Every structure is written in C-alpha cells, then in structure tokens.
Amino acid sequence: MTKRDTPQNSMIKIVYFDEESASDYLDISAGGKTAATSEDVKERTKDVHAKVEAGLVAKLSWLPFLGASGELSTGAGASAAGKSILSKTLSNTILTDYLAKASEDRQVVQLRDLRVTAPKDSMAYMKMFTPYMVMLKMDEIPVDLARMDEVLVGAKGYYELLGEGVDGTKRVLRFNIKAFRNNYGLTDLGRMNLVFHGILVGKTFEHALGMEAEMSGGAGESTVTAVELVDGVDAHNEELLNVYDVILAGVEHAG
Numbered sequence: 001m002t003k004r005d006t007p008q009n010s011m012i013k014i015v016y017f018d019e020e021s022a023s024d025y026l027d028i029s030a031g032g033k034t035a036a037t038s039e040d041v042k043e044r045t046k047d048v049h050a051k052v053e054a055g056l057v058a059k060l061s062w063l064p065f066l067g068a069s070g071e072l073s074t075g076a077g078a079s080a081a082g083k084s085i086l087s088k089t090l091s092n093t094i095l096t097d098y099l100a101k102a103s104e105d106r107q108v109v110q111l112r113d114l115r116v117t118a119p120k121d122s123m124a125y126m127k128m129f130t131p132y133m134v135m136l137k138m139d140e141i142p143v144d145l146a147r148m149d150e151v152l153v154g155a156k157g158y159y160e161l162l163g164e165g166v167d168g169t170k171r172v173l174r175f176n177i178k179a180f181r182n183n184y185g186l187t188d189l190g191r192m193n194l195v196f197h198g199i200l201v202g203k204t205f206e207h208a209l210g211m212e213a214e215m216s217g218g219a220g221e222s223t224v225t226a227v228e229l230v231d232g233v234d235a236h237n238e239e240l241l242n243v244y245d246v247i248l249a250g251v252e253h254a255g
Helices: 019-029 031-060 076-102 123-135 145-155 186-191 211-216 226-231
Strands: 010-017 109-111 115-117 158-164 170-176 195-204 241-253
Touching (some): 010 076, 010 186, 019 076, 019 241, 076 241, 115 186, 123 158, 123 186, 158 186, 158 241
Antiparallel strands (some): 010 241, 109 195, 115 158, 158 170, 195 241
C-alpha cells in the first residue's frame, strides 16, 4: 500500500534510518541551496547541543572524572560525552528535517502493510543467522563460521528483502546494514508492523536475489532447466520487481 491521501500519522518508533541517504536527499531537494541547508542544520545542532551540554554539566558535575569545577569541555570523559550528544543531536535534526520534507514529496514512497521476508538462498537470509554461528563448534566444517558474519559485513553493505503486500504483489526493499537503530536488525523487520520510506531505484527479478546469481554477476539472466524445456515452461516470464532503497522504517501511531 502506497497511498498518500490518508491522514498523516506520527512516527513513534524509529527502527531504521539511513542518515547519509537522508542528508543527501535534503541537499538535493534544496537545489542550489545545499550549502545553506547544511550550514543551517549545523547551526541549529550547535544551539541545541550547547543547551543540552549545559544541562548535562549541572546533572553530572558530581562525577569524579568531570572534576570539581564541572567543566564538561576540559575532561577526556566529558569530551566523549559531548561528542555523543552532538552526534545524537545532529542525527535527530536530520531526521526531523527529513520527515518534514518527505511528507510532501511523492518521490518518497511510503510502503505499508508489507510482509517482509528474506529469500532462503539469499545473502540477506544468511546475514540473519551468521551472528549466532559464533556459538557453534563444528570442527568437521572447513569454514570459520565465527568469521562468516564479519566477511558478509565487509563484502556487502546493502541487503535485499522481499516485501509482499496484502494483494500478493511483491517488491524488493534494500537496507543499509549500518543504518539500524536501537539494536534492531534484519530479523526484526518481519516481526513488526512498519511503514517504510523508499525511493524507487530500479528493477530486478526475484531469482536475482539468490547468492548464486549475485556472486556470478548474472542478476538479469534466467537459466532454463531440462525439465522446463520438456514441459514447455517459459523461464523468462518471471515478473520484474520494483527495487526501493529504504531511507526510514518505523512504527506509526494512528490518530
């Protein structure tokens, strides 16, 4: 479902936010005002950061590593705390600006009521389980299972999942593995009722999501088996699916 003529619901839980893509989107949307837009975000962030930092000094001045003076800017631990606040404030500023802009942009498609799954032979399916493989001890397997997750993270930054609507239509959702928030991950997407903000970036076949197709580079090719030749099955009638790069995923409050 991609309707925009329904009342706007407020986002109450952010599961995924591709901050870099959102920042690029805001700059591109501003046209020739990219420098001004970026500078405006920075200035607003600094103002909020200064206020929050001042409040933090008052609340945490009793901590030994901050010193008796309570000067947040002079301690190593305080410096780390300040950077954390600045990073969080900047992220929230970009999120707020993105939501305001995307709500009126029809190029940012809002996808709802989707059943999200990973094809069983895909890299996304493998990525869902590799973090748990460190617990397995299987000496007879010549592959270092504990390092498989590390290898996948280094080899592939975006992972594709299938999103199936209530009417049976499918589309491909691509996620930046580093953009998940609050310790969520790929496995959580299929368990939650989420709205996805996506930008249409291309098309692909469902079979192209498999590891074999991806590693061979034959993402757009369909192979014909002997059985299909005998039965007269057309192996090239597979439907092309829309591919969306997901910028944000979260839970909405209807009201």
